[in-house]
Amino acid sequence: MKIGLIQQYCTPNKAENQKRLAEEIIACAHEGAQLVVLQELHDTPYFCQTEDVRGFDQAEPVPGAATSYYSELAKHLKIVLVTSLFERRAAGLYHNTAVVIESDGDIAGIYRKMHIPDDPAYYEKFYFTPGDLGFHPIQTSLGKLGVLVCWDQWYPEAARLMALAGAELLIYPTAIGWENTDTDAEKARQRDAWVTIQRAHAIANGIPVVSVNRVGHEPDPSGSTGGIRFWGHSFVAGAQGELLAQADDRPARLIVDVDLQRSEQVRRWWPFLRDRRIDAYADLTKRYRGA
Numbered sequence: 001m002k003i004g005l006i007q008q009y010c011t012p013n014k015a016e017n018q019k020r021l022a023e024e025i026i027a028c029a030h031e032g033a034q035l036v037v038l039q040e041l042h043d044t045p046y047f048c049q050t051e052d053v054r055g056f057d058q059a060e061p062v063p064g065a066a067t068s069y070y071s072e073l074a075k076h077l078k079i080v081l082v083t084s085l086f087e088r089r090a091a092g093l094y095h096n097t098a099v100v101i102e103s104d105g106d107i108a109g110i111y112r113k114m115h116i117p118d119d120p121a122y123y124e125k126f127y128f129t130p131g132d133l134g135f136h137p138i139q140t141s142l143g144k145l146g147v148l149v150c151w152d153q154w155y156p157e158a159a160r161l162m163a164l165a166g167a168e169l170l171i172y173p174t175a176i177g178w179e180n181t182d183t184d185a186e187k188a189r190q191r192d193a194w195v196t197i198q199r200a201h202a203i204a205n206g207i208p209v210v211s212v213n214r215v216g217h218e219p220d221p222s223g224s225t226g227g228i229r230f231w232g233h234s235f236v237a238g239a240q241g242e243l244l245a246q247a248d249d250r251p252a253r254l255i256v257d258v259d260l261q262r263s264e265q266v267r268r269w270w271p272f273l274r275d276r277r278i279d280a281y282a283d284l285t286k287r288y289r290g291a
Contacts, residue, residue, distance in 0.1 A: 001142060004028030004036040004079075007234045007247055009216030010045045016041050018066075022073055023086040024253050026246030029077035031255045035142055037082040039214040039234075040094070040150050040175040044086070046214070048228075051126040059088035062110060067099055075148045080140045082147060084173040086127075088114070096128045098147045098173055100138045109138035113149040114158065121179060121225055124151075135161035143168040143260060145205075150174045153198050153211065157284070163205035164273075168260050170201055170277075174213040176236075180226035191231050199241035206267040208258050209237045214248055239266040 010017050021042060028036045041047075047055045058067055066085050071104045074081040080103055087097035087110075096113035107263060112131030135158055137144035146167025151174045152158045162170060169201045176194060178187045202209040215232040235246035236256045245256040267273065283289055 001258050001260060002032045002034050003210060003236065003256050003258055004031070004033030005210065005234045005236065005245075005247070005252075006036065006038055006257065007213055007215050007232050008039070008042070008251045009033075009230075010042065010043055010214060010218070014043050018069060018171060025073055025079075025081065026077065027253060028255060029079050033079060033255055035080045035140075035145075036080070037210050037212045037246045038173060039173055039212045040084045040088060040173040042084055042173075042214070042229065045218050046175050046228065048124050048127055049121045049218070049220045049225070049228065051123050052221070055127060056088075056094060059086040061089075062087045062097060062099055063107060064088075067101070067107060070099075071101050071105040071107070074101040074103060075076060077105045080108070080142050080145075081171065082145070082171055084149065089129075093129055094127060095131060095242050096124065096149055097131075098149055100140060100145060100147060100177045103141055104282055107138045110206055111136075111138065111147045111149065113152060115151045115155055117151045121220065121228055135165065136278070137167040146170045148172050150176060153194070153201075156201060156204065158198075159201035159205055163207060166211050167205075167207060168263065169208040169210060170198075170205070172198065172209070172211040174211055175230060176213055177228040177230035187231075188229070191233060195233065195246075198235075198263060199243070202237045202239060203241040203270075206239050206270060206272065207263050208239055210258075211235055239263045240270075 081101040087095040090104045098111045100108045102108040112133040118125040146162030212234045214230045219227040228249040236244045
């Protein structure tokens, strides 16, 4: 399968962001991509740096105007498209939602972000209700896509449950970056950890991983911090964790060949699913086992 990854910066102009994305999506399709993956909350700046009720005005229903916009692109280009939107489910009920659009323009399925962070400059609990759809792959004409979102990528449980449900690859739309006061050494450790944990998910489950991050500096509207510098470095890892392609910290479009059939052989060499001690894992449902 040829997979297209698009990492870009975002401006406050939603129409401009969508236009630049559309140009890149079209370019990916013309370069042979069958599946195109976008970054987290790609239509707008990352508004979670502050807690402001006006931020909810950016949410919209699914289906809605944004899904219609991207559905037309997917249908015209005959691609499967993974988008990431701020979903208004009802008054006072909002989700960080990935929407997978089939090559005929129909919505193949949605995933609502399950793990919601609440850290300085990432005040997502103020905006997003935790997902209630569980960890289920989305069936498409290209296979079963294990779509998760950003903070989910740090949790091996989420990746494992997607794999156990038959996901053929894991996909992580992402918005992660540095606070500008961090040292260069700390910044490097954070980015390396981010890549490493996701490569480990590929290895532990014997399936490829696609991770798409945004780039650029976005100021803190409150002025309390120096804002976030999103580090990009979108990548694709194979079923043994090998890096198949990786961008840098600039806007980029990657086209990557991924052999989904290879997972069968990798899982024969490393039969982790066979050797799991499911009889001894009940305590995983507990918050903590210490004193």
